[in-house]
Amino acid sequence: MFSRLIRAALLAATPLSVSAAPVPANDAQRGLAALQAMDARVAAVGERLAVRGAPLCGDRQMRSGLLVHGLAQYAPAARADAAALFGLGDAPAVLAVVPGSGADRAGLQAGDAIIAVEGDDVATATAPQGAARFDAVQRVEDRIEAGLADGALSLTIRRDGRERAVRVTGDEGCASRFQMIPATRLNASAGPYVSVTSAIVEFVASDDELALVLAHELSHNILKHGARLDRQGTSRGLLRAFGKNPGRIRATEDEADRMALYLMARAGYDIAVAPAFWDRFGRRTGFGMFSDRTHSGRRDRMALAVREIALIRAQQARGEAPTPDFAGR
Incomplete structure (x- = not known):
């Protein structure tokens, strides 16, 4: 196992349908899109394990099937392509929606900007500031997890320029998050995030x-x-x-x-x-x-x-x- 790395590089979203997938315009965006597919796969498999394996877990949580990303986590050189491909601005956005999850049932889609969590404004929570860092995104994920603790979560999202309120209900599952880290080494780790490298996903x-x-x-x-x-x-x-x-x-x-x-x-x-x-x-x-x-x-x-x-x-x-x-x- 290795220490959890900050997801500061190329992370991507999983669409609810093929038609929702962004279209890459260059090689850099095609690389992002390839990682998008890997992230979606890890999220779906992890969620299924966590929810169906809940009876074997002592520590459980309500799970939304929603993953988040933000422009701040991307390296400065990758931000323009990430913004163009995924429509990212200063607000955190939906990175992945696991099919069949609470987020899916609520109609959330990859690319939805998250403006508020339980009424708290997060519209500029992941605005880029200097070098790539993941802590701002992690704080948003923490707030989402805390808001869902009683079984339901209130979000305000922006899609196609319009804001709307969304209520997400959770599914009980094991208390761990899942992520994919772009890396060439075959490796995986445990901790708050169960992490696998992109090399593992390819292997x-x-x-x-x-x-x-x-x-x-x-x-x-x-x-x-x-x-x-x-x-x-x-x-x-x-x-x-x-x-x-x-x-x-x-x-x-x-x-x-x-x-x-x-x-x-x-x-x-x-x-x-x-x-x-x-x-x-x-x-x-x-x-x-x-x-x-x-x-x-x-x-x-x-x-x-x-x-x-x-x-x-x-x-x-x-x-x-x-x-x-x-x-x-």
């Missing part, structure tokens, strides 16, 4: 494999692995490869591999993809992230997946909802 062969990666990171949040390692005094920095650190970290990674399959099964994804994915992923990454013994090797991850899949299949055959029985749940 996975299906939404089932993407669900496996996202569910693995979501599992770290559900099982509170960060807090556990902190209580143990486990170093996750430069000293992670020494002493008891590798074994403690590896135990959480194995648990996340296992828990991910239960989340996938509840969300209707094909858990059978796991062994082959870990084989392919392990061969691709080689000695990289596994050289410090903080992760099980390729063959061990494959074998662990095979064993856990058999347990899940047995539960399903008995008509039971897939539920893990290991400690830490």
Whole structure:
């Protein structure tokens, strides 16, 4: 896992329909549009895992299926193209709307400018100021999340020059956000944002494999692995490869591999993809992230997946909802 990066580069929105998609005018905008499709995919798969996996989560929240972006998060050199392609101004705007979510039911669309949240003016909340930064967008997302806590959210949006009031109802789900970070390294991380790099999105062969990666990171949040390692005094920095650190970290990674399959099964994804994915992923990454013994090797991850899949299949055959029985749940 890696520390969460600020989404300061190229992020994009998911349209509710093909007809709503912006048309790129140059190579830079085509790059933004390509990332738009990746972001939409991550949002949809993540939301499905979080909502359908809610019974396995201790910490839950009302989820809108709405993601936000703003001009401030783009690098200065990319702002003109982002503004032209997505219609961004000083106000935050809809980055993605997950199909079937509360935001979708409310009729929100990618490109809608968000003028107010629960009556609080945010019309200039993401105006660009110098270097790219994501904190302004994150504060808007925080306000949206807080406003939805009682199940319904009031927004004022601007579309085609007209302002309108919108009421969004939420769906209960696991308390994590999902994001895609443009990067060439195969990587993913847990935390307030479950993050995957664009390289991961390009590497996975299906939404089932993407669900496996996202569910693995979501599992770290559900099982509170960060807090556990902190209580143990486990170093996750430069000293992670020494002493008891590798074994403690590896135990959480194995648990996340296992828990991910239960989340996938509840969300209707094909858990059978796991062994082959870990084989392919392990061969691709080689000695990289596994050289410090903080992760099980390729063959061990494959074998662990095979064993856990058999347990899940047995539960399903008995008509039971897939539920893990290991400690830490």
